[in-house]
Amino acid sequence: MVARKRSPMRLRTLMTNPLTLNSFTTRFLILHNNSLIATFYSSQSESNFTPLDKTPQKSERVIALLRTHGFSETQISKVVKVRPTILFSDPKKTLIPKLEFFRSIGLSRTDLPKIVSSNPVLLMSSLENQLIPCHNFLKNVLVLDENVVKMLKRNSRILTYDFEKIIDPNISSLSRVGVPKSLISFMLFQFPSVACQNHKKFKRVVEEVIGMGFNPSRCIFVQAVQVICEMTKTTLNRKLVAYRRWGLSNDEILMAFRSHPVCMNLSEEKITRGMDFLVNQMGWEAVKIARCPAVLFFNLEKRIIPRCRVIKVLILEGILKKDTSLGYFLKPSENEFLERFVRNYEDKVPELLNVYRGKTVHFKTGFRSKELTCG
Secondary structure, three states, X not given: OOOOEOOHHHHHHHHHOOOOOOHHHHHHHHHHOHHHHHHHHHOOEOOOOOOHHHOHHHHHHHHHHHHHOOOOHHHHHHHHHHOHHHHHOOHHHHHHHHHHHHHHOOOOOOHHHHHHHHOHHHHHOOHHHHHHHHHHHHHHHHOOHHHHHHHHHHOHHHHHOOHHHHHHHHHHHHHHOOOOHHHHHHHHHHOHHHHOOOHHHHHHHHHHHHHOOOOOOOHHHHHHHHHHHOOOHHHHHHHHHHHHOOXXXXXXXXXXXXXXXXXXXXXXXXXXXXXXXXXXXOOOOHHHHHOOHHHHXXXXXXXXXXXXXXXXXXXXXXXXXXXXOHHHHHOOXXXXXHHHHHHHHOOOOOOHHHXXXXXXXXXXXXXXXXXXXXX
């Protein structure tokens, strides 16, 4: 016999009939989200239906237990919405051991509710077969519990992945190509989602990055793997098109990627605005920017344009050469820049600070700031 789903009218009755739902649980759930009950009951068939009034004390104990571990009403509601069957869990046998385990590895009373409510599957995963073995594996790589905790704050889902079929093979792929343990720990700590990639895809990306000429013993290798792993082919192609618009060849784009892999994470708009200013208004060749793509990450209005005003004056005055490296004046801190390029030449060009601030000034050479002001 095919199990019959409950009708909307029946659901409304279930949600409002005090004989069907325990009043304490009903008040809690309906107060925060009526759809919790509707969602749960609509997924139950007549044959396997387990009304809350059969286990009212259990559902009350589950909610009370979460509260005692620091969960707010909103966080409990979120957990129940994602995993409504948690209300039927045995607090003593199922939930308490897991909550105590999370506290034992270093999750604070504040961190625990945040992590669990963002990923309620953790409370439904096997403690002995999943959570403990996976934690032990992660600790073996990251060394300290505190590192595991910090990583879980970034991505707690890693605890629910099959570490034997996914995480361990991916880590082993890095070891086989010569990535040192310190860099593997760095990758797992900074980019936990990368270690959870499909193994075939991960292995292919590692081979591609090696083929691009990256050295597996350097941190930049891990960054390149992370960028490619977490970007779809469609998105990557759009970024390549954005760079090619400025006349860059594939080899020049690869040069930029090898210099600073995360240059592919820039939005197409930011790539275009930065290249437009540096190429069209400052007159630098696109390949010069490809040699130092990190400069595209800087704020155009607050950093790039003010500094380029100063550098343009210094070039026109013959103090700096036109082929001055972009990184040479865009990478230093503001104080370093002012000391090196403004105060250092104030005796020769007294108005440099005003140029930096975008004010209108006159020079003995006859240049006006509007001729020098960029953007």
